[in-house]
Amino acid sequence: MATIFDVARRANVSVATVSRVINHPGKVTERTRRKVSTAMEACGYVYNALAMGLSTKRSRTIGIVIPNITNPIFSESTRGIQDYASEKGYHVILVNTDYLYEKEKKLVSLLREKQVEGLVLTTNKPEGEIVHGLIKDGFPFVLTYSHSKHPMAAFVGVNNIQGGMRATEFLIGLKHRRVGMIALDFSLSDRSYQRWLGYRRSLKKNGLPYDPDLVVQTEYTFEKGKKAVESLMTLPYPPTAVFCTNDILALGAMKGFKEIGKKIPEEVSIAGFDDIAFSKFVAPPLTSIHQPAYTMGWKATEILFELLSKFPFQASRHRILLETELVVRQSCAPLLKKKVKR
Amino acid sequence: MATIFDVARRANVSVATVSRVINHPGKVTERTRRKVSTAMEACGYVYNALAMGLSTKRSRTIGIVIPNITNPIFSESTRGIQDYASEKGYHVILVNTDYLYEKEKKLVSLLREKQVEGLVLTTNKPEGEIVHGLIKDGFPFVLTYSHSKHPMAAFVGVNNIQGGMRATEFLIGLKHRRVGMIALDFSLSDRSYQRWLGYRRSLKKNGLPYDPDLVVQTEYTFEKGKKAVESLMTLPYPPTAVFCTNDILALGAMKGFKEIGKKIPEEVSIAGFDDIAFSKFVAPPLTSIHQPAYTMGWKATEILFELLSKFPFQASRHRILLETELVVRQSCAPLLKKKVKR
DNA sequence: CTCCCGAATGAAAACGCTTACATCTTATAC
DNA sequence: GTATAAGATGTAAGCGTTTTCATTCGGGAG
The missing domain is CATH 3.40.50.2300 (Response regulator)
Incomplete structure (x- = not known):
């Protein structure tokens, strides 16, 4: 696999210059930009976002923790998260807890090892050690669906x-x-x-x-x-x-x-x-x-990015309560006077 | 954030030793293992999987490309993929193409930059340049839902x-x-x-x-x-x-x-x-x-891991056709003799 | 009590990028 | 034509791991 080095050599410039054409094309002469681009083409260069992440300490990835992607309510909010994140150039890693707290704990910790910059978390125990651990470590996250009483826990969801x-x-x-x-x-x-x-x-x-x-x-x-x-x-x-x-x-x-x-x-x-x-x-x-699941995911991510930029953050200002709505359809009817006996 | 270095210093060992207790606990004395573990606890060490990925060139992440997670058929197969992957200690990055080929192309390329080790890909043009590019580069992937005629394209799905x-x-x-x-x-x-x-x-x-x-x-x-x-x-x-x-x-x-x-x-x-x-x-x-969407995802991932281990691989042996099944319910009835006119 | 060998540990380079800082160009003003 | 400043480019030191190879250690055989 070609690296920035190979490209640099081929284009007769330094790696810094190559890096610049990738990240700050404006800071580089049109001529060298072209030279470097050609070199990249020539050796089939693929940018290594991992190395970038290591270097900048920003993985451009966030984690989504939900009980089960198979439940449409969660796939809907997941889509909201993804759409917002991808607009910001971020990717998401998605995990399912199946409502199992131990699994949730393990997954959150693995996600942190993967260096996700933040978490959109649907926790099954909002007052549990997971949330508290995150807070203690100052790790950015926002809760969806389940609300925590802790003042530092950002939240968007319903009552x-x-x-x-x-x-x-x-x-x-x-x-x-x-x-x-x-x-x-x-x-x-x-x-x-x-x-x-x-x-x-x-x-x-x-x-x-x-x-x-x-x-x-x-x-x-x-x-x-x-x-x-x-x-x-x-x-x-x-x-x-x-x-x-x-x-x-x-x-x-x-x-x-x-x-x-x-x-x-x-x-x-x-x-x-x-x-x-x-x-x-x-x-x-x-x-x-x-x-409103999609909105929930979208807004949660919006808040998450706010937390990511403002550091240290004021989560307490970030609790959004969306309205539930009773949607009446035909599965309910008034109780009949004569009680049906079986 | 504490690194392996801090842990090493605190435990009075070298970083190599710390790395060993993480990856090959067997290769280390029980005494030092304990020493290192305590040190980790003490400084709240969090393993950096990004650095590991850079070093080993294995990100332990795969990419999932689907049109839309919101469609249950895709969330179902996604779950199959995730379950298999997580069993292998892998995470998944999930992206939606919305059936847009340009988006698909961009996302695949971003995923490769993120150094995913392989792709489970639901492409909208199985004979298009995306699939061919992957093949040309020898990048491991398996197709789901849509089958490609190319002999090197692994596939699991239905006819x-x-x-x-x-x-x-x-x-x-x-x-x-x-x-x-x-x-x-x-x-x-x-x-x-x-x-x-x-x-x-x-x-x-x-x-x-x-x-x-x-x-x-x-x-x-x-x-x-x-x-x-x-x-x-x-x-x-x-x-x-x-x-x-x-x-x-x-x-x-x-x-x-x-x-x-x-x-x-x-x-x-x-x-x-x-x-x-x-x-x-x-x-x-x-x-x-x-x-059988779940099975499809599961088996696709199974194959993907096989491709990852055996390199270079023989994709041609990896085409699994699952059976569709007509499930008859009440939305269809024989045509009435007298044609209803409107 | 040595000697030797295998096991445990350590030193350091490598992974592919970013970036602060230094250096070199170039164009402008005089 | 020269001085100078702004802009373009280069150098090299990280980022946090893994891993090879060398070194040290400990214990059993003689």
């Missing part, structure tokens, strides 16, 4: 408690009195926990009792969402409405209900969270809490 | 012509005589073109005329899929069945038909391609040609 309330409130407004919940295990996802907080708060606000049997915690797959329905339906008084903490679970649940012959929304109402693009196409179209 | 035939044949088998097609612009995606080839071949095989008005080329969005319906329906003899070259377009088309009051599948049948996970949830569930 999950409020989102959880919106969904629950809506279901209660439809006269449902037994509203269940299918959630990601709280130990896996803080967002899930927050949404549950909102759920509880709505219940209380409306004078409804909280019944722990009505909330099932599970893992992130369609199948688990489907399975959750089973346990919900074996209850003496099964729910007439179910709030799911993400759309994937909601789709699974819908499938589960259909399979045991429950009509949606006539016999059971389902609400999701995220409002991924596909939710409007499913049958029936899913009522869901919309999160 | 798109055959896939296109399967879908079309199925529609024809349902007695449809006017089957339309909504495709990504052929200039954007070779896959789209291949599937169209299959479409034509089926037509011919079944003695049906090819009517260019029946195929509309468009861009990759739900909306464009929807729009395509309009132009199809203004035809004197609109199609009674439509084959879409991907599920996103198919969903858009379904929406388009519904909006003008056409019932699916009674009045018009729709078949897609990719069989993304969501297609089974939509209304009506979409008949589609299944591609």
